[in-house]
Amino acid sequence: MDIFSNLIMGFHVAFSPMNLWMCFVGVLIGTLIGVLPGIGPTTGVAILIPITFGMDATTAIITMCGVYYGAMYGGSTTSILLNVPGESSSVMTTLDGYQMAKKGRPGPALGMAALSSFIAGTFAVLMLTFLSPPLANYAVSFGPPEYFALTFMGLTLVTSLGGDSPLKGLISGVFGLLVACIGIDAQSAVARFTFGSMSLLDGVGFIGVAVGLFAAAEVLVNIEEPMLQIFTEAKLTIRSLLPNLQDWKDSFGALWRGSIIGFFVGVLPGAGATIASFMAYAVEKKVSKHPELFGTGVIEGVAAPEGANNAAAGGALVPLLTLGIPGSGTTAVMLGALMIHGLRPGPMLFSSRPDFVWGLIASMYIGNVMLIILNMPMIGLWVRLLKVPYKVLMPLIITISAVGVFATDNNIFDMWVMAVFGVIGYLMKKLDYPAAPAVLALVLGPMVEMSLRQSLTISHGNLSIFFTRPISGTLTVIAILSLFAPFLRILWKKYRAGKTAAV
Amino acid sequence: MKNLSRLFVLFLVVLFIAIGAGNALGAGKYPEKPITMVIHASAGGGSDIFGRTMSSAIDKDKLLPQPIVVENKPGGSGGIAFAYVAGKKKDPYYLVTAVTSFLTTPLMGLTPVGLKDFTPIANFAFDEYMLIVNPKSKYKSVKDVVADAKANPKKITVGGTQLGSSDSICAYLIEKAAGVQFNYIVFSGGGEVNAALLGGHIDMAVANPGEALELYKAGKVRVLGVYAEKRLAGAPDVPTLKEQGINAIYVQNRGLCAPADIPADARKVLEEAFFKYTKTETFKKYCKDNMLSEAWMDGAAFGKFLEEWNDKYAVILKDMGLIKKK
Numbered sequence: 001m002d003i004f005s006n007l008i009m010g011f012h013v014a015f016s017p018m019n020l021w022m023c024f025v026g027v028l029i030g031t032l033i034g035v036l037p038g039i040g041p042t043t044g045v046a047i048l049i050p051i052t053f054g055m056d057a058t059t060a061i062i063t064m065c066g067v068y069y070g071a072m073y074g075g076s077t078t079s080i081l082l083n084v085p086g087e088s089s090s091v092m093t094t095l096d097g098y099q100m101a102k103k104g105r106p107g108p109a110l111g112m113a114a115l116s117s118f119i120a121g122t123f124a125v126l127m128l129t130f131l132s133p134p135l136a137n138y139a140v141s142f143g144p145p146e147y148f149a150l151t152f153m154g155l156t157l158v159t160s161l162g163g164d165s166p167l168k169g170l171i172s173g174v175f176g177l178l179v180a181c182i183g184i185d186a187q188s189a190v191a192r193f194t195f196g197s198m199s200l201l202d203g204v205g206f207i208g209v210a211v212g213l214f215a216a217a218e219v220l221v222n223i224e225e226p227m228l229q230i231f232t233e234a235k236l237t238i239r240s241l242l243p244n245l246q247d248w249k250d251s252f253g254a255l256w257r258g259s260i261i262g263f264f265v266g267v268l269p270g271a272g273a274t275i276a277s278f279m280a281y282a283v284e285k286k287v288s289k290h291p292e293l294f295g296t297g298v299i300e301g302v303a304a305p306e307g308a309n310n311a312a313a314g315g316a317l318v319p320l321l322t323l324g325i326p327g328s329g330t331t332a333v334m335l336g337a338l339m340i341h342g343l344r345p346g347p348m349l350f351s352s353r354p355d356f357v358w359g360l361i362a363s364m365y366i367g368n369v370m371l372i373i374l375n376m377p378m379i380g381l382w383v384r385l386l387k388v389p390y391k392v393l394m395p396l397i398i399t400i401s402a403v404g405v406f407a408t409d410n411n412i413f414d415m416w417v418m419a420v421f422g423v424i425g426y427l428m429k430k431l432d433y434p435a436a437p438a439v440l441a442l443v444l445g446p447m448v449e450m451s452l453r454q455s456l457t458i459s460h461g462n463l464s465i466f467f468t469r470p471i472s473g474t475l476t477v478i479a480i481l482s483l484f485a486p487f488l489r490i491l492w493k494k495y496r497a498g499k500t501a502a503v
Numbered sequence: 504m505k506n507l508s509r510l511f512v513l514f515l516v517v518l519f520i521a522i523g524a525g526n527a528l529g530a531g532k533y534p535e536k537p538i539t540m541v542i543h544a545s546a547g548g549g550s551d552i553f554g555r556t557m558s559s560a561i562d563k564d565k566l567l568p569q570p571i572v573v574e575n576k577p578g579g580s581g582g583i584a585f586a587y588v589a590g591k592k593k594d595p596y597y598l599v600t601a602v603t604s605f606l607t608t609p610l611m612g613l614t615p616v617g618l619k620d621f622t623p624i625a626n627f628a629f630d631e632y633m634l635i636v637n638p639k640s641k642y643k644s645v646k647d648v649v650a651d652a653k654a655n656p657k658k659i660t661v662g663g664t665q666l667g668s669s670d671s672i673c674a675y676l677i678e679k680a681a682g683v684q685f686n687y688i689v690f691s692g693g694g695e696v697n698a699a700l701l702g703g704h705i706d707m708a709v710a711n712p713g714e715a716l717e718l719y720k721a722g723k724v725r726v727l728g729v730y731a732e733k734r735l736a737g738a739p740d741v742p743t744l745k746e747q748g749i750n751a752i753y754v755q756n757r758g759l760c761a762p763a764d765i766p767a768d769a770r771k772v773l774e775e776a777f778f779k780y781t782k783t784e785t786f787k788k789y790c791k792d793n794m795l796s797e798a799w800m801d802g803a804a805f806g807k808f809l810e811e812w813n814d815k816y817a818v819i820l821k822d823m824g825l826i827k828k829k
Contacts, residue, residue, distance in 0.1 A: 046546030046575075053559060143704025144688070184580065186665040187689045189611060189825050198586060198614060201579035269698045323701065324717050325694045332694060333546060339713070340552050342792040346717025409545070409577060446691075454688050458660055458705070 003130060010358025014366055019062050022055070023363045026063040027371050030070020034077070037084045037215060038207050038404020041071035041313075042329045049337045057341040058356045062363040064334050065317070069121055069364070072273065072310045073371050076113035077382055080302070081106055082397055084215035088206055089273035089309040091439050092281040094214055095161070096294065096301025103297050106383050107241035112251055112299050113306040114375040115243070120259040120307035121368040124314025127263055128321075129361055133350065136322035139267050144454035145465050147270045149475035151447045154275060156483040157282035158437040158444075160291075166486070169437045172428065176441025179204055180449075187453050199413040208405050208417030209442055213435040215401045216422025219394050221429050241379050243299065251303035254284045262308030266315025270447065272328040273312035278440050280308035286482075295434075314364070321357055323347055533595060533769040534569040540598045540759070543584035543605070545577040549630070549713070550600040552793065553757055557627075560785035566776045571598070580604050580667070582614030589620035591762045595769035598624065601758045603669045606813050611667055611825050622765050623809055625777045626758035626800040628790055630711045632673045632730040633741070637703055638722060645677070645728050645747045648707065652683035661685045662696040662705040667825050669755045670696075670709040672816075673730055675823055676751035677744070700724065711755075712737055712794035730754070737794050756812075757795065758805050774801050 013019060033044035044067045052060035075090035080097035093113065100109040127135075142150070158173040160166075182193045183203030194200040243251070258280040265276040284304040285294045294301050316327035324346040326332035338345060343356070350357050385393075405418045425435055459465035467473045540558060544550045551573075558571040576584040581604040588599040599605075599621070609617040634645065642648045652659050663670025666689060674687050688705055690696045693714045700708045701723060708715075716737055718724045728744040729735055730753040744751045759777070761770070780786055781799050790797050800808055820826050 043546075046551075049546065050555060050559070140698045140702035143699055143702055184613070184665075186691060189666040191613070198579045198582050201582060201613060202577075269694055319694075319698065323697070323723070325698050325701075326692075327694075332548075332692070335694075336546075336548060336552055339793060340556060342788065344713075344717050344792070347721035347723050348717065410575065411578070411583075450689070450691060454690070457686060457688055460657075460686075 006354060006358045007129060007362060009354065010360075010362030011365075013058060013355050013359030014062065014362035018055075019059050019359065019363060020366070022059050022063040023066050023367050024370055026066020027070035027073075027367045027374065030067035030072075031074040031371065031374060033067065034071035034074020034086050034090075036404045037078055037086050037211050037401045039407045040075075040087045040207065040330075041068045042333055043408050044071060045330055045333045045337070049333075049340065052337060053340070057338060057343040058359045060341055061334065061338060061356070061360050062367075064337060065360060065364060066367050068330050068334070069310060069313045069367065070371060072121075072306075072313050073114060073117045073375055075309070076117070076302070076306050077110065077378075080109045080113060081382060081386055082215065082393070083218045084397060084401060085210050087273075087309075088210060088443065089277050089312070090305070091210055091214070091274070091436065092277045092305035093302055095281070095436060096297050096299070099295065099297030100299065100302065101386065105240075105297070106386060107379055108243040108247050108299065109302050110379045110382060111241060111376070112243045112247060112302050114372060114379070116251065116255050116258065116303040116307040117310040117375075118368055118372040119255055120262060120311040121314060121371075122365070123256075123259040124263050124266070124311040125361060125364045125368065128314055128317060128364070132318055132322055135267055135318045136347075138264075139269060139319040139323065139325070139327070141471065142268050142270065143469075143472075144451045144458060145469055145472040146475065147268075148448065148451035148455050149466060149472040149479060150265075150268075150271065151275070151444050151451060153475050153479035153482065154279060154282075154444050155441065155448060156479045157279070157286075158440055160282055160285055161278075161295075161434065161436045161440065165432075168433045172433045172435065173437035173441040176438035177445045179209065179438070180442045180445030186450070187457075199411070203446075204417055204442075205405075205408065205411075205414045206439075206442055207408050208414040209421045210439050211401045211405050212418040212421025213425035213428070213439060215397055216418060217425025217429050217435070219397055220422060220426040222390060222394065241383065247299045251299050253287070254280075254300035254304040255307050257283060257287070258304040258307030259311045262311030263315040265308075266312030267318045267327060269319050269325050269327045270451075272316065273309040274443050275447075276312035276315075277305035277309040278443075280304040317360075320345055321349055321360075324349070533766065533772050534567060536596060537569050538567070538571045538596050538598060540571050540573050540600070541584045541588050542573060542575045542600050543577065543581035543602075544575070544600070546575050549793070550602060550757075551575060553627070553789075554600055556785060556789045557780060560780055560783055561776065563785075564780075564783055566779050566783075567772075580608045580611075580613055580665075582608050585609070585614050585620075586616050588760070588762055589616035592620075593764045593766075594762055595765040595773070598759045598761050598773075601756070601760045601809075602630075603672075603755045603816075605758075605760070606809065606816050607667050607672075607820060610813070610816055610820055618809060618813055620763050621760040622763055622770060623802050623806040624759045624761050624770065624773050625802060626756050626798055626805040626808060627777070627781060627786070628757045628795040629754035629798045630669075630713070630757065630795055631735055632669060632709060632711050632753050632755070633715065633735075633738075634673070634677070634707060634727045634730075634744070635700065635710050635715050635719070635724045636707050636727055637700055638725050639703070640706065640725065642707070642727060643725075644742075645744055645749050648677075648727065649681045649683055649749070652681070652685060656684045657686050659685050659707065660688050660705040662688050662690055662699050662708040664692065664696070665689060666823070667820060669711075669753070671823070672819055673709040673751070673753050675819060676730070676753055677749055679822070680744075680749045680751045697724075716794055731796075735794070735796075754796070754798075756798070756805075756808065758800070758809075770802055 075086035078084040078086045079090045079093040083098040085091045261280045262276040319325040319327045320331045591597040661674045726741045
């Protein structure tokens with residue numbers, strides 16, 4: 001019962017007025033950062049660092065973590081309402097969330113996003129409470145071959161994200177991989193596809209591409225046929241704002257699968273919330289009884305990624321607190337901030353600074369409750385946003401997106417990226433190519449390449465490294481099966497047809 | 504009416520001259536406006552911590568009459584920040600953080616600007632480096648590693664960041680000194696290198712104390728040696744590589760440079776303020792917390808240091824095949 005006494009001590013720390021207040025400030029800022037497209041939790045936490053100088057380390061981390069998981073809540077808002085992903089981890093939420101909004105059900109989509117965030121967030125904190133030290137070993141159990149197998153499996157699922165045509169999904173995915181190749185290659189220090197431009201050395205920024213392909217393209221398409229409002233049904237009752245019983249029934253499986261996938265992917269230092277949300281969505285589509293409806297506005301398509309990205313944010317804290325190894329870009333920034341405070345997370349943190357660790361964990365229970373209280377009443381407000389005529393909304397979307405994209409790295413170049421990919425996204429929409437595979441290939445591409453080359457360098461070019469290790473072997477086999485599943489199905493059907501014809 | 508507009512034009516002319524003269528006359532009192540410190544890496548990293556700690560201390564202790572504003576311009580292995588500041592020629596209101604990449608990025612041809620485009624202002628500290636293994640590793644000392652590497656060339660895996668980084672140079676220095684070859688595995692960040700080492704996926708890793716000392720204290724990694732002349736204060740039990748017969752010494756400097764041709768008095772003002780900063784409690788604590796060695800150099804000494812290392816890096820990077828023939 002050591003954990004409980006520790007947790008009680010943690011709540012003691014977290015309930016001090018200062019910590020409670022800063023936890024609230026953190027989740028509030030996080031929500032706002034989440035709502036703003038482009039600017040994400042990593043930038044948000046970085047901006048906050050100077051403000052935390054005057055605080056003690058525990059208060060500082062409570063605030064920063066509040067921003068982190070708060071952003072995961074807020075990220076879904078613009079994804080659902082405007083097809084503008086607020087963060088990279090909420091790209092998946094746009095697929096079904098925006099369709100739900102278009103169908104006149106923005107309320108239940110937003111409500112389910114908030115509630116699944118809450119449930120998954122709380123699940124992650126529970127896991128963090130009871131399983132952190134044992135999970136440290138799991139976090140480092142993934143080496144290059146395992147990461148390759150995981151990300152390769154992710155790539156094979158890319159085609160399933162497209163609309164009706166797997167071929168178009170594949171083409172979009174390959175386009176994303178190609179864009180991912182731009183920049184300096186870390187393994188050979190050679191610049192690829194940069195055409196002498198220094199701005200391209202670091203590759204094309206993910207945020208600029210995602211906001212361009214989704215937000216800017218959406219606006220461009222809508223200029224042609226200016227709809228007056230996205231959401232015209234005027235009836236806004238509490239009932240229409242919340243998910244109904246059927247929604248809950250549909251989402252139940254997605255919720256717990258999303259939470260579990262999100263958490264365990266989040267714990268891995270080489271993966272993160274974006275991959276988690278994408279995996280959760282793809283898995284949901286695979287296990288669903290009606291996969292063809294995904295992308296047309298099914299509520300599971302919102303619950304799964306939103307649950308996963310919140311659980312992943314919690315999971316990313318496991319390697320940080322148990323080993324001092326950041327599990328995501330945002331936790332890396334937090335690690336830096338803690339060092340400014342003279343606190344260096346490492347394997348001894350749990351024993352040397354229990355007040356810090358347990359204070360943080362307790363604050364996350366409180367923060368999640370604050371977020372749900374903060375977000376639920378906002379839904380009514382957000383839905384009203386859709387009553388703003390689209391011609392007023394359009395310039396606002398573009399301006400806010402551009403500012404957010406710029407603010408990520410203070411780089412004008414990223415705005416050009418957004419503009420160029422806005423045009424590309426427009427063409428893709430016109431020609432009916434899905435954008436999601438391109439965006440996900442852009443995230444996965446560098447990881448697949450890096451881990452493939454790492455593995456092959458370790459094995460001196462021997463491919464058996466992917467099959468002889470238990471975790472990577474299993475994942476690779478699953479990936480290959482999922483890749484060939486459609487062919488096998490066709491073969492099976494032909495076989496069956498042949499048999500019946502013969503009879 | 505005509506007169507009035509003439510008068511207005513005259514007024515404008517006088518105003519412009521006055522403003523211009525004001526600038527010219529006031530030029531003696533540097534700094535008159537906030538100074539921008541451009542960090543060549545993203546927020547939260549080593550250079551960012553360095554810059555922000557310093558900026559807050561200078562403001563708090565009033566070491567300069569104007570604040571130093573921190574601005575992150577990450578990207579292109581630092582090239583974007585270097586080119587940006589180099590473009591502010593003669594303007595003493597810009598500074599840029601200078602670590603290993605300040606020399607290696609231009610050498611590798613990744614940015615058109617180079618050492619000649621900057622005025623070295625000061626160096627503050629050194630990052631030390633060390634070679635670490637998993638505690639279950641069969642290697643107990645660097646001698647074991649060298650013996651094994653001689654028997655099995657290119658078999659021992661060493662993890663580190665991007666080719667051309669300090670990590671990769673450190674791995675190379677042992678190869679060169681001992682006449683062996685490792686299998687260098689590139690990871691995208693120090694955290695991932697450590698995770699791979701803890702999980703037993705790689706044999707060794709290059710890390711700086713900030714990344715690995717906590718793991719060492721907890722018995723999660725074994726340190727085989729440090730790339731320093733003397734043992735580190737934070738880990739006095741760990742021998743240097745030199746003690747073990749491997750002549751591999753390496754430090755990463757942490758300094759600041761300004762654009763080329765800034766006024767001499769401005770350089771002096773900055774040097775004096777920064778020297779005072781290195782005497783503050785904040786700086787001492789910063790070095791202790793981040794496990795850096797204090798290493799003050801004024802502009803002239805830092806300039807010499809940079810020249811010297813620029814030549815060394817040129818040889819090392821060429822040997823590593825990272826300098827392309829033009």
